Amino acid sequence: MTQFSKGLIRDLLQGRLSSEAVQRMQRQDKDPGRRQMVLEIEQERLGWSEPILVCLQEHLFVVQRDDGSRVVRCDCGHEFGDYRANWKEEALVYERDPRDGLVYRGPRAADPDWHVLREFYCPGCATQLDVEMVPKGYPFVFNFLPDLDGEDGT
Amino acid sequence: MTGDGGGFGDPIERDPGAVCRDLQNRLTTEWTARNVYCVAMDPETFEIDQAETELLRRARRDERLHQGISASEYRAREREHVLRGDLPVPTARMYRDVLRFSEEFRKAFVGFWDLPQGWELRDPDAWDEEEAEATTVEEVAL
Numbered sequence: 199m200t201q202f203s204k205g206l207i208r209d210l211l212q213g214r215l216s217s218e219a220v221q222r223m224q225r226q227d228k229d230p231g232r233r234q235m236v237l238e239i240e241q242e243r244l245g246w247s248e249p250i251l252v253c254l255q256e257h258l259f260v261v262q263r264d265d266g267s268r269v270v271r272c273d274c275g276h277e278f279g280d281y282r283a284n285w286k287e288e289a290l291v292y293e294r295d296p297r298d299g300l301v302y303r304g305p306r307a308a309d310p311d312w313h314v315l316r317e318f319y320c321p322g323c324a325t326q327l328d329v330e331m332v333p334k335g336y337p338f339v340f341n342f343l344p345d346l347d348g349e350d351g352t
Numbered sequence: 353m354t355g356d357g358g359g360f361g362d363p364i365e366r367d368p369g370a371v372c373r374d375l376q377n378r379l380t381t382e383w384t385a386r387n388v389y390c391v392a393m394d395p396e397t398f399e400i401d402q403a404e405t406e407l408l409r410r411a412r413r414d415e416r417l418h419q420g421i422s423a424s425e426y427r428a429r430e431r432e433h434v435l436r437g438d439l440p441v442p443t444a445r446m447y448r449d450v451l452r453f454s455e456e457f458r459k460a461f462v463g464f465w466d467l468p469q470g471w472e473l474r475d476p477d478a479w480d481e482e483e484a485e486a487t488t489v490e491e492v493a494l
Contacts (some may be wrong), residue, residue, distance in 0.1 A: 213367070256361060290420025300383045311440045319420045324413035326362040333443045335434045337464035338423070 201229050208239050244273055252344045257325055258285065260344060268346065276322025281346070286338045289318040289327060296331075364390045364409045368400045427465070434465045437474025444476040 202210075202223065209215050210223070229235075240259065241250050251268060252260045260281045261271045270278040270285040278285035294315045296308035308315065308331070316330045316338075330339050368391040374380040376398055385391050390412050392404035437444060451458045451473060462471060 287423045289423060290416065291423050291426040292416065292420045293426070299387060300381070301388065312443065317416075317420075319416045321417075321420075324416045325365070326416065329359055333446065335430070335439050335443065335447065335465075337460060 201231060202235075204235060204239065207232070207235050211236065211239060246271075251346055254281075254285075254342055254344070255327070257320070257327060260346070272320045272322055272325070272327070274320060274323035274325070276320055282343065284338055284340045286318050286328065286340075288321075290321050290324075292317045292319065363388050364412050366391075368393075368402070368405050372398050372400055431465050431467075434473075435467065435471075437476070439473075439476075441476040444473060448473050448475065 206215075206223075210220065215223075236253060237250055240253060244250070244259075246261065248261045248263050250259045251262055254260060254270060257273050258278075259271055259273070260268055262268050268281045270281050272278070278288040294317055296302070296310055296313055296315045302308070312333065313331055314334050314336075316332070317326055318328045318330075319325065320327055328341070332339065366389050368389070371380065371385050371389045371391045372393055375382065375385050375393075380389075382395055385393065386408070390405065390408040392401040392408055393399060394401070433439060439447070447461070451461060461467075
């Protein structure tokens with residue numbers, strides 16, 4: 199089984215590889231130490247003293263704080279609270295009119311009576327962390343709850 | 353209706369060079385390059401203006417901090433629509449079905465919007481106003 203080098207995985211995470219190179223990696227077996235290596239690379243990049251437990255998505259991590267609590271933290275340092283709660287509850291929300299702009303025009307645009315387009319921003323660095331397209335009245339979508347205490351933590 | 357999702361990643365973090373290539377390959381438009389990806393470039397030569405791109409992107413972040421409201425404020429505002437059943441008819445029908453069939457969804461929905469006990473979504477197919485109101489009578493009593 200292939201074990202990709204740390205340098206290669208770092209380039210992958212930073213988006214520095216060509217799509218051909220990414221596809222070559224995707225066709226191979228998953229390297230067994232990948233999860234641990236990704237955590238190491240991100241830990242080094244961010245320089246946090248508290249360990250990262252999971253990379254939730256771009257910019258967001260679950261971190262174990264010194265007091266034992268596990269929180270969602272943005273790479274800018276802003277914290278969103280307990281990882282079991284939806285981090286969107288602590289984000290800034292902007293509801294964009296789906297007809298806004300010149301990307302989707304006329305009948306290609308979504309109907310604002312049917313859909314809402316919610317943008318979620320980090321209050322710390324103003325990065326757009328997620329965009330939801332949901333029916334009016336739909337609760338915030340909870341994207342991902344990691345099983346941190348599961349049997350297989352590898 | 354729409355066939356699209358929310359997309360992936362923050363457009364203002366996309367490599368300006370990649371946006372430039374998209375434009376040259378006619379995969380995006382000048383408007384989108386400037387207003388969505390916040391990339392400044394010469395439309396004739398496709399040369400990227402790094403300094404202006406940086407400015408556009410910083411301005412977009414400031415704009416977000418101004419236009420974004422806290423989730424609790426947003427929820428308080430939207431809750432009123434849900435509570436009154438002020439929703440498009442097909443959407444209200446969909447919710448009424450799912451709320452009846454899935455206890456799990458009901459719990460999540462009622463919990464998220466902090467709805468009163470026994471709350472029922474106003475029936476958009478009720479024959480008259482009185483009948484529609486009757487479905488929310490418990491809410492009124494609270």
